[in-house]
Amino acid sequence: MFKAIALDLDGTLTNSEKKVSERNKKALQEAIKRGVSIILASGRPTYGMSEVWEALDLERLGGYVLSYNGSLCMDCKTKEVLFEKTIPWKYYAPIAQAVREADLGLLSYQGKEIVTERPEFPYMDRESTINKMPFRKVGDFPNALSEEVCKLLALGEHEDLIPLKERLEKEYGEELSIFFSEPFFLEICPVGVDKGESLKRLLEKKGWKREELMAFGDGGNDLTMLEYSGKGIAMANSQKHVLEIADEITLSNDEDGVAVMVEKYILNNT
Template sequence: TQALKVNFMDYKLIALDIDGTLTNSKKEISPRTRYALLEAQKQGKKIILASGRHPIGIYPIARDLLLDRYGGFIMAFNGGKIINCETGETVVSKLFPLEYLADIVGVLKDSNITINTYDDKRIISDNKVNDYTYVERDIIKAEMVVVDDFISAVKFNINKILLAGEPDELDRYQAILLRRYDGLLDVYKSAPYFLEIMPFGVTKGSMLPLLLQKLGIRREELAAFGDHYNDMTMIGYAGFGVAMGNAEPDVKKISDYVCESNDDDGIAKTFDRYILR
């Protein structure tokens, strides 16, 4: 950990990435971390679970942490959809522009990368399924449907596309997609084997201000915790941006504070020091 002069202020909203941040290496929330989050909510603080996951993969965690009782929020698809856990209402939603779908499929046709998206309850995958596709299925615990004609299968509103494949191949195609869709779509890694394609300008950091505005909370009253590249905008935007001890070096560089790792109760220990009264 690093020493830091943190202004002791009343953080009213706490945004938490899930994988690698809230959950440990076993994909579990430790008892100590769960207790700290319940205590924070009892003190009137709101929790927002900010993840690249589909809402289905976030709801069980939200229920376990009693976000429905305390009026917390789910931010799914890296900010593409924000849901009020108490009312079930979608507060913010940004849709993926489907006019780019056929072109993306064309760009990836000679690759070994799986293209995935989501309806309300399922993962829709093209027929180049690989081991990493199943990682996503197992994380969010949703049914996976494999289709031969991806473009024809996706005739409904979506929030994001997820590419799954070998890290080196994803890096090559990320460079191609970034050049091709510069200023049109956002393309970034959320794990070495996952590449997210999002509506332009939709990040955790760009969508949080919309929620803060609705809640009447200032950014100085927001704390955010994360570990990966898709958390950087959120950590940079928050009044108190925290990188986990296991975070990518670039994430640590832009944070206000580096706490212990996700396997060493980094969130709970930081709550004890700076957030809980």
């Protein structure tokens, strides 16, 4: 019997219009009624996930958010932060300089805003639209941040980001977690932070076993989550390497793939 369902958002729970379908919503809310906890796990900032947890009514029904790829864990009902890990200050200036030298974009999040030196840079608008967060253009990125952040995001064409990734891994690979969530998004997070590790930490707090966890994902930042869970399910629209490691493949995010599996393994089995 599954006690929890972990869900990536973009390309997984939400459709191409970034909405939660009625069938997905109904299936997950019915699972909650049967004692299953919902965990939203995304690379998005916490505020950028609010529309989804509100659509599922998790503030009332209860559930958990793993934002910034697991750097922060919050209880949806109480808004209590269960754990959080940030990037130390000393890395911001050299990373920002490396991104400038590569002529790429860099952003992070403060409150309800996206902070960046280059809001007009390609793919920036995508991040703003997904999270429904406006830009705050700044002259000096590191000095514009008022507190340590959970994630930095470098943006650009994949072939341009690869040398940056190699450079950052060479200089900070022991101290930071650096990976692609999309071909055009290079994520920089605190070391040891990923969706799988954060789920492990949450499950230990709750006293759940990994065999009792079902997880859904489609992207590179979902790999650890799918591998850790008792049943890791990839969407049909997943990246190739995600499809290869999944326990099972469901329909795409535009075909209610989440609901199909929740109905199969939880609603029709209890």
